[in-house]
Amino acid sequence: MLVLVSFFEYVLKHSTRSNGLKVLLAVSAYYVYKYRGHAIGARRRLDLKQPKGAVPLLGHLPLLASVPLDEFYEFLEKQYNEHGPVWSISLPGFGRMIQIDSPENFEHVVKTNFANYGKGKLFRDIVKDTSGYGIFASDGARWKFQRQLAVNIFNAEAFREYTRSVFVVVAKEVIGNLGKAADEGTVIDLQTLMLHFTMDTFGAVTFGESFGCLDDVNRKVQFAEAVDDVLEITVGRLQNPLWKITHRLDGTAKRAAYLNNLIRSYAQNHLDKRRQEGHHAKKNDFLQFLMEGRDDNDQLLSDELIIDNIVTFMIAARDTTAHALTWMFYLLLRDGSDPEVVDRVVRETDEVLGGEDPTYETHKKQKYTEACFNEALRVFPVVPRNLRICESDDILPDGTKVYAGEWVSWSSYVMNRSESIWGSDAKEYKPSRWLNTEKPSPSKFNTFHAGPRICVGQQFATIEALTVIGMIFQSFNLELEDPSRVPKYRPSLAFPMVGGLNVRVTRRFGGATL
Numbered sequence: 001m002l003v004l005v006s007f008f009e010y011v012l013k014h015s016t017r018s019n020g021l022k023v024l025l026a027v028s029a030y031y032v033y034k035y036r037g038h039a040i041g042a043r044r045r046l047d048l049k050q051p052k053g054a055v056p057l058l059g060h061l062p063l064l065a066s067v068p069l070d071e072f073y074e075f076l077e078k079q080y081n082e083h084g085p086v087w088s089i090s091l092p093g094f095g096r097m098i099q100i101d102s103p104e105n106f107e108h109v110v111k112t113n114f115a116n117y118g119k120g121k122l123f124r125d126i127v128k129d130t131s132g133y134g135i136f137a138s139d140g141a142r143w144k145f146q147r148q149l150a151v152n153i154f155n156a157e158a159f160r161e162y163t164r165s166v167f168v169v170v171a172k173e174v175i176g177n178l179g180k181a182a183d184e185g186t187v188i189d190l191q192t193l194m195l196h197f198t199m200d201t202f203g204a205v206t207f208g209e210s211f212g213c214l215d216d217v218n219r220k221v222q223f224a225e226a227v228d229d230v231l232e233i234t235v236g237r238l239q240n241p242l243w244k245i246t247h248r249l250d251g252t253a254k255r256a257a258y259l260n261n262l263i264r265s266y267a268q269n270h271l272d273k274r275r276q277e278g279h280h281a282k283k284n285d286f287l288q289f290l291m292e293g294r295d296d297n298d299q300l301l302s303d304e305l306i307i308d309n310i311v312t313f314m315i316a317a318r319d320t321t322a323h324a325l326t327w328m329f330y331l332l333l334r335d336g337s338d339p340e341v342v343d344r345v346v347r348e349t350d351e352v353l354g355g356e357d358p359t360y361e362t363h364k365k366q367k368y369t370e371a372c373f374n375e376a377l378r379v380f381p382v383v384p385r386n387l388r389i390c391e392s393d394d395i396l397p398d399g400t401k402v403y404a405g406e407w408v409s410w411s412s413y414v415m416n417r418s419e420s421i422w423g424s425d426a427k428e429y430k431p432s433r434w435l436n437t438e439k440p441s442p443s444k445f446n447t448f449h450a451g452p453r454i455c456v457g458q459q460f461a462t463i464e465a466l467t468v469i470g471m472i473f474q475s476f477n478l479e480l481e482d483p484s485r486v487p488k489y490r491p492s493l494a495f496p497m498v499g500g501l502n503v504r505v506t507r508r509f510g511g512a513t514l
């Protein structure tokens with residue numbers, strides 16, 4: 001730093017060029033000095049620890065850019081180990097980001113002082129062209145009425161009906177694909193299968209018809225591919241503070257517009273078709289709920305807001321649940337896993353289902369299977385990192401000051417593996433920790449978030465997962481193609497497994513056949 005300052009002093013003294021250049025250099029020198037050790041726009045915070053490697057103006061951007069993407073959460077974990085439960089980084093565009101790790105600080109941000117921490121304009125800009133002003137990207141009153149609408153969609157009656165007419169029906173197509181792989185002796189990628197499963201269930205609960213992804217698991221479905229591509233672009237924006245410029249230059253902005261148009265037109269066509277059928281056509285799907293939903297002023301939602309929410313629900317529902325299932329199957333089947341865990345799931349499935357299809361009532365009895373699913377979501381939380389922006393100056397329960405405009409961020413991946421939160425076996429996959437004990441609070445098991453914005457689809461995801469897990473184990477034995485492989489993750493909006501999860505399938509003797 002001193003070398004830099006001396007260099008500027010030297011140039012200013014000896015420059016024979018115009019005064020303009022001198023002024024430019026002086027201004028640059030001022031900013032480099034002002035933002036030494038942190039990013040432009042960020043408040044200087046000597047009271048907070050921060051990783052070494054921050055540079056003037058860019059802060060920790062070069063450091064973060066140097067971290068391999070598939071080791072990002074281990075990098076975060078290392079920082080927590082080195083700096084303790086609160087530390088910070090600064091990034092151009094974002095400013096200061098305070099990293100927290102304790103359930104108490106987390107609960108304060110997402111629940112106790114909820115009104116003071118929003119998603120912020122920066123986040124909204126990133127997702128605006130995809131999920132618009134839907135529930136996910138909104139704050140305040142606009143969020144509140146959409147939340148109420150969403151809560152109304154999910155009730156026991158709806159879950160009973162989804163299980164019967166959607167989850168079981170679509171899971172039967174999963175079983176069909178697995179049966180084909182079993183009979184042909186081929187491997188099948190469970191990750192793709194689960195993504196197609198959750199996509200088709202989403203189609204069925206939203207529009208009353210599946211996307212047909214499971215008709216042929218290897219067939220490309222344009223809509224599903226558009227969603228994948230758009231999510232990748234969104235993640236690229238989160239990682240690139242200059243995305244508004246670079247995406248325009250490299251053509252990504254044009255592609256994003258094309259993809260979003262494709263996705264939204266699909267939803268609009270369904271909406272138009274439903275209107276033509278008659279607004280009160282007896283349908284029991286998300287689309288109908290949204291078409292009949294009303295805002296704060298008792299007005300029906302605009303087409304735009306209906307579509308914003310359809311896209312939001314699809315993004316929130318599809319990859320999260322599919323990836324959670326994929327990681328769970330990996331944890332059950334990998335080398336070194338306890339064979340008693342799978343045996344117990346199979347025994348429970350046989351006892352509870354007795355060879356029949358799952359129902360809303362049988363889910364409640366799949367206690368051990370649910371423990372396996374939740375434990376997978378603990379070890380591999382499919383929303384591994386999150387953040388909020390502080391609206392007005394605040395103090396966290398541990399005394400840390402947060403100033404207006406600063407971000408607070410946490411990683412469920414790191415928190416869920418923390419020994420100080422989960423005990424000395426925190427890193428082990430141990431479904432039994434969920435049995436015979438009180439459920440951990442959402443601030444401790446925070447994969448589904450906590451407070452007023454806790455995931456509205458948690459029960460939906462759990463019931464959907466229990467249906468397909470039960471139906472798979474009812475009929476098949478699964479084996480990983482390579483049980484010794486330790487799969488990597490890809491940072492994304494959810495948490496995909498790099499390279500998928502190839503399994504070999506055999507039919508269970510005496511198992512249900514379809």
Ligand code: HEM
Binds near residue numbers: 453456
């Ligand atoms: C394993 C599966 C899932 C996980 C781990 C998960 C996790 C989360 C998390 C962490 C949030 C908070 C995001 C934030 O505010 O920053 C969230 C919100 C949300 N989730 Fe989920 N989710 C899952 C499945 C689902 C499903 C199946 C649906 C819908 C059917 C859904 C719908 C939503 C919605 C609408 C929100 C926004 C709620 C609000 O802002 O009030 N999620 N989810």
